[in-house]
Amino acid sequence: MTAMLEVTDLVVAYGKIQAVKGITFSVEEGQVVCLIGTNGAGKTTTLRTISGLLRPESGSITFEGERIDKVPAHKIVTLGLAHSPEGRRIFPRMTVEENLRLGAFSRTENTQKEDLEAAYELFPILAERRSQPAGTFSGGEQQMLAMGRAMMSRPRLLLLDEPSMGLSPLMMKKIMSTVRTLRSQGTTILLVEQNAQAALSLADHGYVLEVGKIVLHGTGKELLTSDEVRKAYLGEA
Amino acid sequence: MNDIPQQLVNGLTNGSLYALIAVGYTVVYGIVQLINFAHGEVFMIGAFGALSTWFLLFRDNTSVWVLPVMIAGAIAASVATAVIMERIAYRPLRHAPRLAPLITAIGISVFLQEFVRLFYGTIPGFPSAKSKIPFPAIDGVTGSPFHLGSVVIQRPALFTMGALLVCGLFLGWFINKTKQGRAMQAVSQDPDTARLMGIDVDRIIVIAFALGAALAAIAGVAQGLQNNNIDFKMGFMAGLKAFTAAVLGGIGNIQGAVVGGLTLGVAEALATVFVTGAWKDVFAFGLLILVLVFRPQGLLGARVVDRA
Ligand SMILES: Nc1ncnc2c1ncn2[C@@H]1O[C@H](COP(=O)(O)OP(=O)(O)OP(=O)(O)O)[C@@H](O)[C@H]1O
């Protein structure tokens, strides 16, 4: 049995500087796997390489048994892998609904109506604001929109880059509970977070990234109770 | 002073021509942040495409139904030129320093002008393009002008203004209502995120070049009808004026290109009234410099280009 996503010996560089220095990890179908690490550890670089925005220097990425490390980004999403990027990156001069419809750009079957309904059910506030330009939204609303938009492509694997960044504790709770909901509805999730506590308490498995290398991994519980993680990421002495 | 209404009509006519060409600068800039200085030559090739179609298929036939076929020929020639240009000259330079595509554009410009000048006449049955070539008069579309009081409205002027109206409506529909149009907006707002949505950015870039080329081709036909002749150099000044119009309206902003084109046309025409016709180019480029210094984002702002 191979995992849904297999990343093997992945090396990614910006010019001559390696940001990811040979990492290997996998995501099993149905799980929430989280990648934690400090600023500049290489988390975003890893996700951008998986979704095809960056090309690896070496190593391989396999999704559902197919090599995707040479597939262009716009084709990867059609395979069932969506990426909600760091900083939300919603289209600011488009309305909520236009953003969501763009999320369905890759769909060949016309299920847009149902999928819109599903997104609005996940985040009712988006329904209220469907015809407002998204650029005026708060961080939390933009994050919901970014996640809703990613779900419009009906992904089997969702990459989420720091969904809780800059959010209030209440909004963060909402986002994390949505991650649980999505998993229970059958979406596998690879979650990147700086908020290790929140991420590890819902993750089935976690990896700790430090300057481009995986230094530790285990189940969410194991990592939460590990001394290294508690010291480095949970701010405990 | 009493020729102001007449000059307004002239200004709107020239302005419509500038606007049709300016859209090509602005659409491409909005998507790839590239000023395609060879776009004036795409306009010139459009005029030659229309003329060639006429020579090949109609020769001596000036019925009005010939015109749509000539326009189709113009669009085919311009779109092919622009798409090939993008593929072999600009795409390999996508990640090069900005100066590289700019210099390339100037090279393409000179190449296309010289190519037409030297090659056109060697095609059997085609006249030499080393000097001006007469453009066919089309029944109903050229000929005796209309009079509105003391104002004279040339028939080709109506064609030009009508073409801008039709193209403007088409563009509005395309950008806002079609899937590819929405993808285009997405790419201009955030290309990486557009790719994550499944949008093939290369393809959108080709569409942008093709769209701009099609409008420039129609402008090429309009200019041929207005002047009764075309020549290999016609793209130079028209291209510069249209570029000025695009900057005036806010480069990257499609509505801005239309507003900028019409504004420039009218400003030039009024300069003819208040100063002298000989100074109208000085006036136009003076306006460009003023805009660049005092309002570089243009009249309507470079809305389509800025990022959140
Ligand atoms: N476009 C780029 N060009 C050059 N270097 C980059 C670029 N993007 C990131 N880097 C570098 O690569 C390294 C990894 O960055 P990355 O964004 O992947 O980290 P991260 O773990 O996502 O950090 P954060 O928690 O701050 O989001 C950093 O040293 C960063 O400075």
Ligand SMILES: [Mg+2]
């Ligand atoms: Mg990051």
